Amino acid sequence: xxxxxxxxxxxxxxxxxxxxxxxxxxxxxxxxxxxxxxxxxxxxxxxxxxxxxxxxxxxxxxxxxxxxxxxxxxxxxxxxxxxxxxxxxxxxxxxxxxxxxxxxxxxxxxxxxxxxxxxxxxxxxxxxxxxxxxxxxxxxxxxxxxxxxxxxxxxxxxxxxxxxxxxxxxxxxxxxxxxxxxxxxxxxxxxxxxxxxxx
Numbered sequence: 001x002x003x004x005x006x007x008x009x010x011x012x013x014x015x016x017x018x019x020x021x022x023x024x025x026x027x028x029x030x031x032x033x034x035x036x037x038x039x040x041x042x043x044x045x046x047x048x049x050x051x052x053x054x055x056x057x058x059x060x061x062x063x064x065x066x067x068x069x070x071x072x073x074x075x076x077x078x079x080x081x082x083x084x085x086x087x088x089x090x091x092x093x094x095x096x097x098x099x100x101x102x103x104x105x106x107x108x109x110x111x112x113x114x115x116x117x118x119x120x121x122x123x124x125x126x127x128x129x130x131x132x133x134x135x136x137x138x139x140x141x142x143x144x145x146x147x148x149x150x151x152x153x154x155x156x157x158x159x160x161x162x163x164x165x166x167x168x169x170x171x172x173x174x175x176x177x178x179x180x181x182x183x184x185x186x187x188x189x190x191x192x193x194x195x196x197x198x199x
Contacts, residue, residue, distance in 0.1 A: 011021035020072050022125040030065040040078060044134055049082025049091065049145045051137065057125060061099070061129065068103035069122055076133045085144045086153035087161045089145070097136045103127040 011018045016038045022031050036059045040051040051057065061074035077096045084091055103120045104110040110119060120132065154161055155169065 012128045013126060015128065015130070017130035017133075018128050019061070019063065020126055021065075021103075021122060024063055024065050024070065028067050032063045034061045034063065035059065036061075041134075044137060045080065046138065046158050047084075047130055047140050047144070048085060049080055049141055051078045051095075055079050055135070059129070059133070062128075063123055066068055066102065068108045068110045069102050070127060071100070071102050072127065072129060072132065073098075073100045075099060076137065078137075080141065082145050084147040084151055086146060086151045088154070089147045089151075089161065091147055095137065095140060097133075097140045097180055099129075099132060099136055101132045108139055134160065 014018060016036060021035060024030055035112070037056045038059060040053055040055045040057050042053050044051045044053075055078055057078040059074065059075055059076050061072055064071045064073070075096055075098055077094065080091075082091045083089065101120055103122045104114075105122050110122050111121065116124050121128070
């Protein structure tokens, strides 16, 4: 399956998402760990739920040198906000995702046998972890977020949340074909009104 195209094929070392692998070297098995807190970029989520722009994303990463590139693993943790897809109540929660992806060296068989958007690349000893985190977070977010699993949503008549309404809450629905008859039935219980109608 083709992965999302990388945000920038030439990452800049000024980005907090970018890690310089030069000190890691290319000897297979060499490992380094990194901890970073990065403000969330725009569009990190789905239409109804996601990580707010600027919210902190805590990254704990391990970079390990391999023959074909640098394998990046670890976790990303952040707050997510959205709204319940049934009752529209605001939702606030946390998400922790597991990361694992190979960033291929430019002169390897992996690069030679794959399309540009099929595998992440090491560019000038730099790797950009943003797209990796973005891909995993979006896949982990619920497509139908709920404030609680048994949420009943909204009353179709008054639009109020069922959770806020009394158990006996209901709306009387009258078929238009019986509306006139209902009026006559109501009046028949009022003798004075019937007498007035007969005059």
